[in-house]
Amino acid sequence: MLNVGVIGCGGMGKDHIKRLTNKIQGANVVAVSDVFEEGAKEAAALAGGAKVYTDGKDLINDPDVEAVFIVSPGFAHTDSLLQAIEAGKRVFCEKPLATTAEDCKKIVDAESASGKHLIQLGFMRRYDKGYVQVKEALQSGEYGEPLILHCTHRNPEVGTNYNTPMAVHDTAIHEIDTLHWLVDDEYESAQVIMPKVTKYSHSELKDPQIMLLRTKKGICIDVEVFVNCKFGYDINCEVVCEDGAIKMAEPSYPSIRKNASVSTTIDTDCFVRFEDAYDTEVQNWVDCAEEGIINGPTAWDGYLAAVTADALVKAQESGQIEPIVTAEKPEFYK
Amino acid sequence: MLNVGVIGCGGMGKDHIKRLTNKIQGANVVAVSDVFEEGAKEAAALAGGAKVYTDGKDLINDPDVEAVFIVSPGFAHTDSLLQAIEAGKRVFCEKPLATTAEDCKKIVDAESASGKHLIQLGFMRRYDKGYVQVKEALQSGEYGEPLILHCTHRNPEVGTNYNTPMAVHDTAIHEIDTLHWLVDDEYESAQVIMPKVTKYSHSELKDPQIMLLRTKKGICIDVEVFVNCKFGYDINCEVVCEDGAIKMAEPSYPSIRKNASVSTTIDTDCFVRFEDAYDTEVQNWVDCAEEGIINGPTAWDGYLAAVTADALVKAQESGQIEPIVTAEKPEFYK
Amino acid sequence: MLNVGVIGCGGMGKDHIKRLTNKIQGANVVAVSDVFEEGAKEAAALAGGAKVYTDGKDLINDPDVEAVFIVSPGFAHTDSLLQAIEAGKRVFCEKPLATTAEDCKKIVDAESASGKHLIQLGFMRRYDKGYVQVKEALQSGEYGEPLILHCTHRNPEVGTNYNTPMAVHDTAIHEIDTLHWLVDDEYESAQVIMPKVTKYSHSELKDPQIMLLRTKKGICIDVEVFVNCKFGYDINCEVVCEDGAIKMAEPSYPSIRKNASVSTTIDTDCFVRFEDAYDTEVQNWVDCAEEGIINGPTAWDGYLAAVTADALVKAQESGQIEPIVTAEKPEFYK
Amino acid sequence: MLNVGVIGCGGMGKDHIKRLTNKIQGANVVAVSDVFEEGAKEAAALAGGAKVYTDGKDLINDPDVEAVFIVSPGFAHTDSLLQAIEAGKRVFCEKPLATTAEDCKKIVDAESASGKHLIQLGFMRRYDKGYVQVKEALQSGEYGEPLILHCTHRNPEVGTNYNTPMAVHDTAIHEIDTLHWLVDDEYESAQVIMPKVTKYSHSELKDPQIMLLRTKKGICIDVEVFVNCKFGYDINCEVVCEDGAIKMAEPSYPSIRKNASVSTTIDTDCFVRFEDAYDTEVQNWVDCAEEGIINGPTAWDGYLAAVTADALVKAQESGQIEPIVTAEKPEFYK
């Protein structure tokens, strides 16, 4: 039984606590922490009882806590991560690893120096059956080398606090991690194209956007990011290879004939769309705890994502092709 | 140029006249006939001018008329057909051949006796691209012998004049002809199953119905006939064979994402669904005129359809499996 | 933690033991039993250690065993069930409840008499996401009353020990349970139509078969049962209602473009197709243990299935419409 | 009856001659011309007899010729077009209008100066049912303004004579015309992205390519041009709008279940894919002859295509965003 402490008891935090308590095998939530104590207490109840902290550092250093979940806001991740590395405790950290590439690098250096693989990042799409099926098809060799990816990340609507860079940091960040993993390559450059803006957007948000990524082997990726598309939460991914094209399955719903139409449902909620992936990634993190390995996205992947995101945000501004320059991948992460 | 006379200038008649005049190569409408003279005159105008008759017999005997279209109501077909056979003129006759199996047999006997292949029946589905593709797949041999067919003939709604037997004579009559042609076999027995009646029907109409047909080789066919289905004009056909199953393509429409749905249109009008088939069957009849052959459904097929329809209507009443007993197929039609 | 004893350590038994041990929350396998002791020992190892029995009765009466899984061959279920009822222990029993309707009735009477809801039957399709989505659509009221169901149960191939009645008892038995649950009605009559036999069958097996069921409200169901279809394990279900038609989603796989085709995979293994349903039904049985309720298929459903199966086997022989006559549903099961 | 003369009796020329002779209503091929006399004679036979010329100018000036088809190689179009304008004869000219933007402008100026609308260009996709359905959906207003188009032009394979610029001039030229017509806007800039090259290409051909076009209203278009994709002739078009997304229907083929797959055919031949469009565009040109109007792509559209193509070829080389600068659209073409 892995005893877990959860830092950050907001929306995502409570969701993970319920998951760890009711669905995941082999883990127990023994402690929770939130700057907002009331929230931490509610979370403790969801866990069927747990120690309540208001300082994540205290939770991390609690000897009863064997492993730590970090689900506080992005800006608060770095401190908790460095503390957890210092305490030698295994971590599941919700994306992003940290809010700057610099902080990500700090965390990577600290983890490498510790000599222990401790950090798994919450990029759950790597565990989504749809993406897994595509990766298996790619690895079968039946379709040759991948050359082009066409993707969409469409969302029904966002509020007025959502601005242009958030399309990278909050939305496309998932594609940033998933797609290079899918084709097993590294990014080299980024470009963002700004089409005509939808009438449903507002002055601080260019929507939709077309984000282009190029990998070192020359695989070219286009991602349509459309956060006020109105019609649904619609994630697509097609990989065009030398011997065929592979398109990710859409979520399965019944086919309905009514009103001169045959139609199937499109999800409107990302938590419905990736429901199973959240469960699978956490179960995988728990299952690998005994061996002390990280099977999923690592801190290094978090660093790569941060550098790539920075290049995309720069490209949003410049309209140019921006290089993506990362440090050399440490042996530790190979 | 084939000079055609059209008997029956109602809905279908005018439709065929426009077709012959504007779309079909190598044919001209030179005469029209209708008991309702005003209708015949309107039809003549659609043909860009044509002789007007009120008696089909006169049209048939007009030396300028080389070939005859029969588009009068079903009960009026027999006389015109026998007259045309007597005059040795080529005929395109809208379904049904005649309203009784007995009359159908009379016509078959007369045509055989004449020694000339004159009559093509308007069962247009044999020319529909969807069905043609299925037949080609069957004939390729790649899928082995056909064993089972699952079909639907769904229609949005019918009026209060539409009664239970019309589900056979007016609606399923198309499946009756098309399906035995598709699998190249003859019917042996019929059964009709009456489910719970839809609230949209009325006292004189059991709707939906499940019509079962068995062929001599043992191919079993189920046809769901649902004439008040509300949602559209929805024709389906799946052939289950020893080595695979073949499902007829649905009409192609764009795929639309809107309102949390991805959907495509279902036709609501049978004339839209089979638009091209009407053109193709008539062009084929004109093209074969010079050679004096009939490539499409023959009077014999009309007779087979009538006998099968009678068995189905009997089965509607009895709830039993009713035999389908036809005369021996004359050499003339082999 | 529910302590479970498993009777029957063959293919399905080991599968359930692994499930209970590794996937299911809140249950532990503490005892296993098999007439074949070696198999029971292997099964005990899969459970991470468990008591080994060769007599199911001893396992049932073991005070450490709180609940019993019956996964022995069908003919052995009755005795174990009666023993478990006598011992007042909760049961998960793989289908069939028993091999005769008479034995099913005995079990139903015994369970009712005990006053305790103890038995859940392993008809897992009620927990399959595909069927659940269809049932939700039906219950929404948006589509009106169900009138007709079109279903297929296709399997790639079976061995020479598989005979005509097994198409009912072993294969269609799942549709027998699932479909009446789907439309919330009871069966009234059965008919079986035997088409031409596939070249891939053998003398003791008529394959394919069309099984027709009619419910008391008049809903008519056709099930194509084709156990040597060659091409895959292909389960379909379409419900035609007054205001629309609902077709169950097919399992989701990527769409592949290669060799002048766009294609998706069809499962070939029923355990892959219904993988999640097995997990969900067992978790549900465990979750309801504390409250002592049965949320899933009951012994009464097992009895209904047995009577329906008998009628279908009779119909296979007679070619007639056979009545399905069940006893009055006891209050206990309402 | 429109008397047509055809210049250029190669592959496409003979195809059009057969079309005009056997399928098109209201037109006759009365004269043919080819620098290769033998080819012209064969073509004359296909037309059921026609005057044979070796000089297109003579054909144009033949008083019996009322309208001219230009199906010679692209470089030979300009002279024939200027001659036809001078002779005041209606023209159907296969794409391209001319091989340089400069020559296109000459032709546009000549036609405008003549005061007569004479030239229709053979961009047949505007008549393809798939594209027409998309345009109708856009014009319905139900989906709001178009913002993004995602397109593919995939071809199984090309020979070693096919080089990088041909991906624009020979292949994407169709998208260049169709897409601006689809969204009723003008191009503003072009960019070409060169991914990793497929192993099936050769040193003179970068394949695949991603061609990006931006319109004046800001609609951003991506076209994947992949001429050695191996798997088929696969044309796709999705228009993402403010209120929904519209994806062009794929050609309809039966759905086949075999070998653990459910699949439909992908065309491998562009002449099959656009078969009907060729018929429709020519019939439309003939139908409008009496009124003397051009309903289809005009010489101006040919000029726009040439300028756009030049920008794309430049962009292939530079890797930069290249502006598309056209002359002011003359009143004559509004």
Ligand SMILES: NC(=O)c1ccc[n+]([C@@H]2O[C@H](COP(=O)([O-])OP(=O)(O)OC[C@H]3O[C@@H](n4cnc5c(N)ncnc54)[C@H](O)[C@@H]3O)[C@@H](O)[C@H]2O)c1
């Ligand atoms: N993987 C995904 O798809 C996904 C989805 C949603 C959120 N997330 C990530 O989860 C994290 C939390 O997101 P959320 O939606 O729950 O946000 P939220 O704002 O609902 O919750 C954040 C919680 O953290 C608390 N908090 C603030 N500062 C803290 C600190 N220093 N220490 C401890 N707790 C602190 C807040 O009081 C609040 O309860 C973010 O990193 C976010 O990016 C990931």
Ligand SMILES: NC(=O)c1ccc[n+]([C@@H]2O[C@H](COP(=O)([O-])OP(=O)(O)OC[C@H]3O[C@@H](n4cnc5c(N)ncnc54)[C@H](O)[C@@H]3O)[C@@H](O)[C@H]2O)c1
């Ligand atoms: N193939 C198909 O899908 C299809 C579709 C519709 C109709 N039909 C067939 O076409 C035929 C006509 O159908 P409709 O829908 O045009 O019917 P309608 O009632 O619209 O027209 C029938 C016309 O025939 C005229 N008429 C009546 N008796 C006549 C006679 N003795 N001689 C000449 N004309 C006579 C009527 O005045 C009327 O104008 C029927 O046989 C029908 O089954 C076939």
Ligand SMILES: NC(=O)c1ccc[n+]([C@@H]2O[C@H](COP(=O)([O-])OP(=O)(O)OC[C@H]3O[C@@H](n4cnc5c(N)ncnc54)[C@H](O)[C@@H]3O)[C@@H](O)[C@H]2O)c1
């Ligand atoms: N729900 C489903 O889809 C599904 C699928 C497969 C099997 N089943 C059911 O599971 C049960 C077992 O099937 P299986 O495939 O594992 O069969 P199996 O033949 O592989 O295993 C049966 C096991 O029971 C043992 N056994 C025989 N008699 C016994 C007895 N009296 N007491 C205890 N054990 C005894 C045998 O030694 C054998 O190990 C059957 O009822 C079958 O119908 C259900």
Ligand SMILES: NC(=O)c1ccc[n+]([C@@H]2O[C@H](COP(=O)([O-])OP(=O)(O)OC[C@H]3O[C@@H](n4cnc5c(N)ncnc54)[C@H](O)[C@@H]3O)[C@@H](O)[C@H]2O)c1
């Ligand atoms: N719309 C389409 O999809 C499509 C498809 C194929 C070709 N085309 C166009 O059709 C035209 C012809 O293409 P093709 O495939 O038939 O080429 P082709 O090479 O098969 O035929 C060209 C013919 O023109 C003749 N020719 C050469 N110079 C001539 C001249 N000065 N005057 C008269 N004839 C001359 C040649 O002898 C030859 O017979 C080209 O413009 C091409 O772009 C369009």
